[in-house]
Amino acid sequence: MTNEDFMRAAIMEAEAGMRAGRGGPFGCVVVRRGEIVARGSNRVTSTNDPTAHAEVTAIREACAKLKTFQLDDCELYTSCEPCPMCLAAIYWARIPRVFYGNTRSDAAAIGFDDDFIYQQIPLPPEQRAIAMRPLLRDEAQGAFREWADKNDKVRY
Amino acid sequence: MTNEDFMRAAIMEAEAGMRAGRGGPFGCVVVRRGEIVARGSNRVTSTNDPTAHAEVTAIREACAKLKTFQLDDCELYTSCEPCPMCLAAIYWARIPRVFYGNTRSDAAAIGFDDDFIYQQIPLPPEQRAIAMRPLLRDEAQGAFREWADKNDKVRY
Numbered sequence: 001m002t003n004e005d006f007m008r009a010a011i012m013e014a015e016a017g018m019r020a021g022r023g024g025p026f027g028c029v030v031v032r033r034g035e036i037v038a039r040g041s042n043r044v045t046s047t048n049d050p051t052a053h054a055e056v057t058a059i060r061e062a063c064a065k066l067k068t069f070q071l072d073d074c075e076l077y078t079s080c081e082p083c084p085m086c087l088a089a090i091y092w093a094r095i096p097r098v099f100y101g102n103t104r105s106d107a108a109a110i111g112f113d114d115d116f117i118y119q120q121i122p123l124p125p126e127q128r129a130i131a132m133r134p135l136l137r138d139e140a141q142g143a144f145r146e147w148a149d150k151n152d153k154v155r156y
Numbered sequence: 157m158t159n160e161d162f163m164r165a166a167i168m169e170a171e172a173g174m175r176a177g178r179g180g181p182f183g184c185v186v187v188r189r190g191e192i193v194a195r196g197s198n199r200v201t202s203t204n205d206p207t208a209h210a211e212v213t214a215i216r217e218a219c220a221k222l223k224t225f226q227l228d229d230c231e232l233y234t235s236c237e238p239c240p241m242c243l244a245a246i247y248w249a250r251i252p253r254v255f256y257g258n259t260r261s262d263a264a265a266i267g268f269d270d271d272f273i274y275q276q277i278p279l280p281p282e283q284r285a286i287a288m289r290p291l292l293r294d295e296a297q298g299a300f301r302e303w304a305d306k307n308d309k310v311r312y
Contacts, residue, residue, distance in 0.1 A: 140257025
């Protein structure tokens with residue numbers, strides 16, 4: 001299968017999910033060594049899970065199937081440029097290569113907040129549309145010191 | 157309960173999760189009308205889920221419990237400034253107010269990538285550490301046009 005075939009599989013997920021009423025028009029596949037290991041479509045509204053975007057859904061499924069929390073030998077094909085949540089999830093999953101169809105501007109044009117959130121992320125916390133306030137940093141530091149000293153920790 | 161009490165509950169989640177070997181030293185609670193409705197700690201390594209950060213875990217649990225995909229009447233308390241994945245999840249969940257303990261720099265100091273990912277998100281796709289390539293935008297547009305015309309869609 002070619003890159004285009006995998007992208008068409010992601011687009012098919014987007015269309016099928018939307019038509020089945022599972023959520024927005026977004027689909028994704030995760031590919032490993034030339035084979036699709038996981039598929040995802042947006043399921044936000046049907047599962048009451050605002051994090052159930054196509055990419056997050058596919059990454060969670062790929063990790064469950066491969067029994068790992070790192071997909072550094074995988075590629076991700078998504079029918080739309082990932083939103084910041086999904087993009088950061090891709091970084092955390094160590095996926096080195098991403099193909100995308102629609103852009104964040106295309107998503108904005110049909111009413112999605114991806115572009116707005118891209119503009120919010122780089123702002124200092126106090127300038128965001130969400131009120132963000134630091135609190136009890138001194139007490140929160142304890143867990144971090146304990147982690148730094150922990151001998152049996154599993155890094156990620 | 158005060159704001160400080162809720163933050164201490166989040167810190168307790170961080171410590172308990174780390175000590176139980178569930179994942180990194182991060183904890184979170186979601187509060188609605190003065191009551192904790194969901195708790196989360198990082199479970200990345202123990203559940204093979206790179207998206208199972210404390211905030212995502214708590215948001216998913218709060219939404220499941222309240223049977224909604226929007227938490228616009230909730231506050232979130234997290235033991236560390238949310239990473240971009242969690243911050244964007246907070247936007248998608250419409251949570252209007254966030255309290256945080258440690259900062260992204262504190263997280264970087266004990267080996268976590270939060271700050272690196274914050275630097276990556278605003279870059280143009282072609283300048284990121286992850287290879288990102290547009291593909292078949294014309295074909296991907298079909299699902300978006302269909303969504304725009306869809307009469308029975310559930311917006312989020």
